[in-house]
Amino acid sequence: MLEVRQLSHTFQNGTEQTPVLKEINFRVDKGEMISLLGSSGSGKSTLLNLMAGLMKPTEGSILISGQPIEKMNENQLAEFRRTHIGFIFQSYELIPHFTVRENVELPLVFHGVKPSVRKEKSMKLLSQVGLADKTELFPSQLSGGQQQRVSIARSLITEPAIVFADEPTGNLDSKTEQEIIDLLIDLNANSGITFVIVTHEQEVAMQTGRIIHLKDGELTEDTRGRAITGPAIPAVSGNEAFMNEEQGT
Ligand SMILES: Nc1ncnc2c1ncn2[C@@H]1O[C@H](COP(=O)(O)OP(=O)(O)OP(=O)(O)O)[C@@H](O)[C@H]1O
Numbered sequence: 001m002l003e004v005r006q007l008s009h010t011f012q013n014g015t016e017q018t019p020v021l022k023e024i025n026f027r028v029d030k031g032e033m034i035s036l037l038g039s040s041g042s043g044k045s046t047l048l049n050l051m052a053g054l055m056k057p058t059e060g061s062i063l064i065s066g067q068p069i070e071k072m073n074e075n076q077l078a079e080f081r082r083t084h085i086g087f088i089f090q091s092y093e094l095i096p097h098f099t100v101r102e103n104v105e106l107p108l109v110f111h112g113v114k115p116s117v118r119k120e121k122s123m124k125l126l127s128q129v130g131l132a133d134k135t136e137l138f139p140s141q142l143s144g145g146q147q148q149r150v151s152i153a154r155s156l157i158t159e160p161a162i163v164f165a166d167e168p169t170g171n172l173d174s175k176t177e178q179e180i181i182d183l184l185i186d187l188n189a190n191s192g193i194t195f196v197i198v199t200h201e202q203e204v205a206m207q208t209g210r211i212i213h214l215k216d217g218e219l220t221e222d223t224r225g226r227a228i229t230g231p232a233i234p235a236v237s238g239n240e241a242f243m244n245e246e247q248g249t
């Protein structure tokens, strides 16, 4: 599903070079849920942004569904991201003057999906993340945890193969954090979607199936967490996968 090969990255600002990642190698199978764990400055966000195609590595390769994304041009990458990748931000990144439902539907607007289909999909996902009664509110009318649920629903609406999340619970209190982690674990178990989650908290990382440890830009350990995740259930097409409670548990 995801393969990182000999990945190195150095930031260049003028003449100053900042090496951040050094020869990272690992593979993630379809349906796995993994954490990238490391202290501040260890290179977690840089690695995640590279894997999500938000920037290009200075060396090495990133394959998603067998395709080396670093070789794609801007347009190819934009299209690939739209159809294969979901992203969840620490600060939600919702559009304030759009309703909850409009925020979730936005990626489908770019896909040219017609309004009735968009609405059906967004309502299904919003009910799945526990926000069936909030769909017509604006983001400012929701709590932080609820806003993150909106952002999670938005990340899933294009039925991506893989979802990346950068400190998805970084702005939340510990109770809400646990609710969001539980939701992500549930979505992973029931959908077969691969999740890669950046965190600096051991307790969060331990709850995923696998932990990739980063230290000073190097992969130091690859250990197991508590969750039972792994190679996915046989593919279920469309949004049925999200809704089928019997799958994968
Ligand atoms: N655009 C940039 N130019 C130069 N250096 C950068 C740039 N972005 C990040 N860095 C450096 O790369 C290193 C890793 O940063 P990164 O954001 O990946 O760390 P992180 O593990 O996500 O940290 P945090 O937990 O604080 O979010 C840091 O030393 C940072 O200063």
Ligand SMILES: [Mg+2]
Binding pocket: 044, 045, 046
């Ligand atoms: Mg970071």
